[in-house]
Amino acid sequence: MNDLCVDVGYRSLNHVGEELCGDHVELVEQEGEDSIILVLADGLGSGVKAGILSTLTARIISTMMAAGLSIEDCVETIAATLPVCSVRNVAYSTFTIIRIIRNEEAEMIQYDNPLVMMLRDGVNYEYPKTELTVGGKKVYKSKIRLRENDIFVAVSDGCIHAGVGRSLNFGWERKDVIGFLETLAPVGYTAKALANLLLEACDNLYDHQPGDDTTVCALRVRRREPMNLLFGPPTKREDNEKMMRLFFGKEGKHIVCGGTTSSIAAQYLGERVCPTLEFFDPDVPPIAEIRGVDLCTEGVITVNKVLDYAKDCLGDNKLYEKWSLGKDGASRIAQLLFEEATDINFFVGRAINPAHQNPDLPINFNIKMNLVKELSECLRRMGKRIKVSYF
């Protein structure tokens, strides 16, 4: 076990005029093995038929591999299962499999998709691959020892064909895409941001009329980053000391949310709470500073905003620019939790603030407990390891 982890992000563009995408990405965890399996499948053609082919392919491979079956078995099953296209008389979906084992090793199996691009220390890295013939298909297999900052980018052919006959004669070639990624790598973007940026570039080359389904999957190897968030005073006042000791004893950054909570934290540290008066976002109360605390914000209203950002981030991702650049408390928490952290410990105090139990105020106790529940669920879906302790 090392202290690395893999950050995954992917997104697709649909062929112009299609409601369904013919590419499909499946991400599964292999229970008990501490490995994850990512499959990118590109179905023949576009629309419903391609969608079915690629979904079946990705699902079958990921499920079988997670169950420990060999790649040969997977390929045979797919060949025997996929419906045959009546127009072209073939059953066909290309695929890329990336399996990350114990955050130590990447195993890749590639069939007919553009070869996975890999950046090591920010520059292109040509990894070794061996050619196999599985069920009559030519497949490339690679095993790579992971290092911090390794970036893997798997794409469907819509990416390297972007702009064919429009803005570019031969599409966006592999070396051009690599060049594009090399300029982005040093910035330290998350996998999700990286995938979005590459996909946006494709969309622009297509003049927003993609001639093919286009999918980008990015994997980034990074060091685990623990983060701790304190929210609310404990039910029993005599537990203040214990809660603070446990919270501040944890490795990683410390975020404190809530007015009373801040003063308890400051008291424990023997410091003062120094609130600021800058309203970077009119809806979010200003932050404060406490020496020894990385970020100190107001409680319920701020965390509620963070939850809005988390939901959006998992959905349309329309607010990304707002929170990723924002200076208000909610944006800063979002930056720390969504982008920087990999392991988050919530320390939640269940004291009831009598002043908040006013029916006119949207900040009562139940709302607060739900916030924690919903936010931790969203963060889990982002791939974070979450631990919630109540006091």
Place this chain on the structure above:
Amino acid sequence: MKKITVCIGSSCHLKGSRQVVEALQDYITEHDLKDKVSLSGAFCMKNCREGVSVTVDGVLFSVTPETVGSFFETEILKKL
């Protein structure tokens, strides 16, 4: 030097502490009082029911965005 502190905790925020802070900032600039009045925030003054809580040199007042003008007149301008 007069010291005004405005509560920016959850309750007071919902009751309009931002508007109160902004109004006070404007009045202070307008009357050129930067050297005579300091403005700062506090996270919670334990007076959530009566928000927006504001203290002037430690004395507690309840101010709303509607009353902040008259509060500034009587408690700050007249007492300088």
